[in-house]
Amino acid sequence: MSTARAEETTLVQLLAAGERTAFEQVYRKHNSSLIRVAVGIVRSRATAEEVAQETWIAVLKNICGFEGRSSLASWIFSILINKARSRAKRDGRMVSFDGTGEDDNLAAAFDGRGRWKDIPELWEVLTPERILEGRSVMDHVNTAIEALPPGQRSVIILRAQQGLGAEEVCAILGISEGNMRVLLHRARLGVRAALDGLM
Numbered sequence: 001m002s003t004a005r006a007e008e009t010t011l012v013q014l015l016a017a018g019e020r021t022a023f024e025q026v027y028r029k030h031n032s033s034l035i036r037v038a039v040g041i042v043r044s045r046a047t048a049e050e051v052a053q054e055t056w057i058a059v060l061k062n063i064c065g066f067e068g069r070s071s072l073a074s075w076i077f078s079i080l081i082n083k084a085r086s087r088a089k090r091d092g093r094m095v096s097f098d099g100t101g102e103d104d105n106l107a108a109a110f111d112g113r114g115r116w117k118d119i120p121e122l123w124e125v126l127t128p129e130r131i132l133e134g135r136s137v138m139d140h141v142n143t144a145i146e147a148l149p150p151g152q153r154s155v156i157i158l159r160a161q162q163g164l165g166a167e168e169v170c171a172i173l174g175i176s177e178g179n180m181r182v183l184l185h186r187a188r189l190g191v192r193a194a195l196d197g198l199m
Contacts (some may be wrong), residue, residue: 008072015063027056030073033157034080040150041084051087055080074168077158081172144194145187151171151175152187159184 014022034055038048058079066075068139145153151173158169170180 012063012066012068012072015060016066019031023060026059026076028073030076030162031056033162034077036146037077037154037157038080038084039146040148040153041088042082043088046086047091051080051084055084058083070168070171071164073162074164074172077162077164078172080147081154081174140195141191144191146195148187151183152190154192155180155183156187159183 003131009103011022012024031052034052035045037047039045042048042051051056059076062079066072070078089156110198145156146194148156154173155169156173158164159166164172166180175183
């Protein structure tokens, strides 16, 4: 068993035993991302916070049933997505996570391994003075992510910020790997365009 897997098993055992510090650790790591993903589905920060809270309650109630077939993060985000979708349906909103839409010339910005072909200009001229003039680059990145369509926002948060694997993201969102790649690619293009627009 890998070290990371062993640490997660220990964390799950501590959560099941009701250890407050274990819960605080998991909560701090995931709560803001849970809310950000939920906002894309329910369209309201207040409702997203309620859905995240319901998710944490479900996690605590059901942690003893966690079987470890996926990562703990994947399991938590699956609960969130189900609760957010139920809430959106109840409130008369439906959000699709498929990658359909106009062609964004997806191959133009990235190489075959998902890296930028050209670094965004903002990153090339980043200086301490520039950071001090306004918000930090991460503030700009997070603002750009918040402006993305729901599917793109969810995929980039889960893949890039939470570090979940492609299979886990596909399972959580109920999409194919092809759709996930398209959504991630478009999300990256959207973030880059937003950063380039700051110039």
